[in-house]
Amino acid sequence: MAEKVYFYHAGCDVCADAERQFVENLDKNKLKIxxxxxxxxxxxRAEAEAAGVKTVPAFVIAGKPYHINFGANLSDLK
Amino acid sequence: MAEKVYFYHAGCDVCADAERQFVENLDKNKLKIxxxxxxxxxxxRAEAEAAGVKTVPAFVIAGKPYHINFGANLSDLK
Numbered sequence: 001m002a003e004k005v006y007f008y009h010a011g012c013d014v015c016a017d018a019e020r021q022f023v024e025n026l027d028k029n030k031l032k033i034x035x036x037x038x039x040x041x042x043x044x045r046a047e048a049e050a051a052g053v054k055t056v057p058a059f060v061i062a063g064k065p066y067h068i069n070f071g072a073n074l075s076d077l078k
Numbered sequence: 079m080a081e082k083v084y085f086y087h088a089g090c091d092v093c094a095d096a097e098r099q100f101v102e103n104l105d106k107n108k109l110k111i112x113x114x115x116x117x118x119x120x121x122x123r124a125e126a127e128a129a130g131v132k133t134v135p136a137f138v139i140a141g142k143p144y145h146i147n148f149g150a151n152l153s154d155l156k
Binding site: 028074 | 105
């Protein structure tokens with residue numbers, strides 16, 4: 001079964017670029033990706049923070065955060 | 079044809095973890111990944127730097143750098 005992972009972003013250019021290069025290219029047979037726009041869904045910021053996400057864009061895979069480049073701080077989305 | 083991309087690392091724990099979660103899960107039909115250990119192949123550091131890589135682990139896709147978390151600065155590998 002594909003593993004559920006999260007891609008957190010905020011609609012920024014850096015986020016969109018990471019989404020294109022990683023989300024689009026990950027093997028959908030292995031990973032089931034849920035995309036979460038924290039600028040539009042601020043209520044989900046707590047779950048991102050709980051997984052250790054500090055900046056977006058970031059993936060959470062197996063409960064661990066993987067920050068890709070730098071788009072925005074989570075704290076700036078508050 | 080699969081696009082050629084590079085995964086630069088230095089054999090560090092953060093690198094190995096990123097390799098497991100991203101290199102292993104990227105769609106091999108879309109991307110052809112060359113793994114380069116800059117600690118073992120310092121001569122390749124110039125090509126990484128030319129693409130904008132500042133830290134490892136990092137991917138270079140379509141000529142652009144994607145830094146994942148933080149393992150080591152390229153300058154510390156010199």
